[in-house]
Amino acid sequence: MKKKILIVIMCLTFTLSALGLAGCKQAAKLSTSDDSIEPKVTEEPAETTETEEKTKVTFMGWGTDAEITTFKEMIAQYETKYPDIDVEYIVVADNEFDTKLQTMIGAGQCPDAFYSHIDRMMKYAATGNLYDLTDYVENNEIFDPDNVWECLINLYRFDGNMQGSGSIYALPKDVSVFPVFYNVDLFKAAGVTPPTIDNPWDWNDYLEAAKKLTTGEGENKIYGTGAYSLESAVWSNGAEWVDQETLTKVKIDDPAFIQALQWCADLRLVHGVAPSASETESLSDYDRFKQGKLAMVGAGTWSLADFWANCDFEWDVMNWPVSPNTGKSEIWFGSAGLSVSSTTANPEAACNLIAYLSFNEDAQRTAYTMGQAIPMLKDMAYGEYMNFEKPPASKEVLFDILENHARLATQSRTFNQEWFNEFNSNIDAVFNGEMTAQQYCESIKDTIQQLLDDSNAQKAEYSKK
Template identity: 80%
Template sequence: MGWGTDSEIAAYEAMIAQFEEAYPDVEVEYIVVADNEFDTKLQTMIGAGECPDVFYCNIDKMMKYAATGNLYDLTEYVENNEIFSPDNVWSCLNDLYRYDGETQGQGSIYALPKDVSAFPIFYNVDLFEAAGVTPPTAEDPWDWNDFLEAAKKLTTGEGDNKIYGTGAYSLESAVWSNGAEWLDPTLTEVKITDPAFTEALQWCADLSLVHGVAPTPAESSALSDYDRFKQGKLAMVGAGTWSLADFWENCDFEWNVMNWPVSPNTGESAIWFGSAGLAVSSTTKAPEAACNLAAYLAFNEDAQRTAYQMGQAIPMLKDMATGEFAEMDKYPADKQVLFDMLENNARLATQSRTFNQEWFNEFNSNTAAVFNGEMSAQEYCASINDTVQQLLDESIEQKAEYANS
């Protein structure tokens, strides 16, 4: 059971057909559920004793499902099968779905990665050339000031003909590259009032509020940054590599990718990477077939080739990614940017490392006040800090309760 866009569904139908050909004694029923209904549906099926043998496992939910005994421990299967070489898989994935009852990233393996997604800045090459903007390179990266100057040059027109230089800037990239974090290294203390954090948040908001190079929140509600980019009305947008198939089909202009700028304060760049897992139910009546299916979809060369050729994901096998995927005659031209991000800049989102995400949801609950100019970033973070800390404390307590139950 999984979720996904039409292109993802088509890719997984093809990959499952390949698995059934490789394992002719196994028949797979593929269930698709809307992503915003998936967790509720899965919990209902678990409660009814009808859990799918293999299912997508959101990294944010992995610890909870493992702690409640709903995930099959894949450690022995992985150790006894040559399903992948750790040296040939992006290092950010190797321990991602481990959990020892205390820390995500350590202990037993409870899922295999179904994909890895880089989150670069996609840019409209035609608009860059028209504005005389030269994109950054790995050797000569932009900092925030360079990004802003480029966005100003790329912002043109009025009304329906308005073209904005950029969409919303990744707050994770701004915060992390500025040397700040949501939580301290022990994941027990909220750090959102750190001046480096509030500076990053304010800088993101000021792209629209002060500089007018990004759509206002109201404009983005009426037409998303993503769709605005596809229509040629936005020069730069942050998006995941799951967008490749959509952009191939629906962008009638040349586009490419770049890394996120470095902070002028640190000279560092950072961004999150995305992944969902393929978990096996602890109650499956066919553990070997279920494990084989998860492993096939995650690491089989034929399946990985199908996934990237259909624009679903970057191969998780590095030699395939840097080889045939890199040489594929489709945008983006600078695929090396994606590899550099995964190897050097990609970080797991902070909230994915905590037992639940209610503290993070609370932080996000009214950041619109900053982006609409009703509060400064400093005022907002100070106003919500204690509530976020309380929810984080409750998350820590909940993890301890599950561990002891």
């Protein structure tokens, strides 16, 4: 009989311990979650002195080790400046960030402030998860909006239908432009003179240069150029994936579009100045450039630190060439934003935090001296940054691109990017020469249109209040 009691006790202990544990934890959690809902409630009622009343703000982001270190430091500074605020910094791997953020939102546990990817900002804004920052930007104590490029602020506007106008839902954490990086040593050896801002190359000049720069065989093969930015080619040629007014009509069968795509593919197929698909797979254009085996590659300014550390040759940046048909050059620019949750209990503290992290002068300075980003404050960009000793030498090119040639990518303006991913998922067929640009665009147009329609339908559905 004793034994039987023992069984019962053992089993009950275990099953109840699981539940009991849950219960205890729930009680514990309840008290902490009260803190976040009502910041005035102190954590420990026994110590009701004013200094103990800390507001807790959670902030979730991703980043490289260097970026995380910088952010930790900035957050510590912020906490010193606002001593009544306690920031909890959550770091998530970038490829898992969206999954995690959505799970948290789905469970009603959205962090107070978080990174906002440019492509996905609209999704979160349309579903009412982002705090409207418009008023805050106008009247805040941390930064002067006039000292920031307007296009950067406008990047995160959304009017319920289109990105780029309306209320502000995020502040730019950084800006990255995407110039052509080139190997100065290889240029000198091949006798190629790089273009300047006032005297840009057109596509033909670029191709001629690439031909001169392509040398060697086998292991010593040096290619003139990496894969050419298709966005730049298409936009510069006056074409578009999708009509810009309504974002509803796929236009990839436009001859100007097809011409641009074919031109990019021909760099590899006809002229042999760019690595083939299988060569790219084994060693990316980017790594090939770092090893000095590629003369020109499109890369973002987030790579500066890597180039400083790992390139043992001289390099610089230049503008993307203009299309000979239109005489203009366009390229996208990238940015990650910082948003505040619409459900935050402490909008003011959260807004101040993201503004501090985005526009703090020290943070900007740290970012550029560490090679993570270029400054977003105009006075700093045109002031001290120009005298910064590390490459690129032609820093003015970066800001010329930002001011005159950069735009928000079309795929970032649509509600989701599935149509764009679908377009890219088979594009190798063109770059391998299995299909011409014309055949490819015609074959895939209907599918793309369908996905774009889905994207717009989804936007309409989600934006419904």
